[in-house]
């Protein structure tokens with residue numbers, strides 16, 4: 256009987272694959288995604304609407320079948336929602352994560368421009384390793400820089416964790 260209840264619960268959980276149940280819900284370290292997935296999440300965030308798998312495959316010049324596989328992996332994390340025949344959008348948790356990804360990129364690239372790199376050089380250099388930098392490190396650098404609002408490739412937004420004052 257117990258086993259049966261557990262099975263039903265497991266099925267329910269998979270149907271209700273809402274962000275509440277995803278590993279990203281409360282705490283994330285920033286090390287969860289591969290470099291490609293980071294770029295896809297940032298791309299979906301920038302589109303401000305529903306994105307098709309074909310949009311992603313043409314943007315990144317990747318085979319559509321590969322994108323389909325990656326999209327279903329991302330759906331399983333709870334960061335995106337894929338509605339068949341309509342498109343892909345970020346979940347609330349996905350938006351929070353995407354904002355972190357963008358802030359991480361812009362904070363680290365800002366630091367590199369203080370050490371001799373041009374804005375373009377900094378952007379390119381950072382995109383090669385940003386996925387390995389934890390949220391804790393980004394928040395510390397962000398705080399030590401005084402939570403800058405302008406990065407070399409766009410505005411920087413700060414979440415409540417980074418700026419407890421909440422501005």
Ligand SMILES: [Zn+2]
Pocket residue numbers: 360361364377378379407408
């Ligand atoms: Zn950049």
Ligand SMILES: [Zn+2]
Pocket residue numbers: 397398402403413414417418
């Ligand atoms: Zn900050």
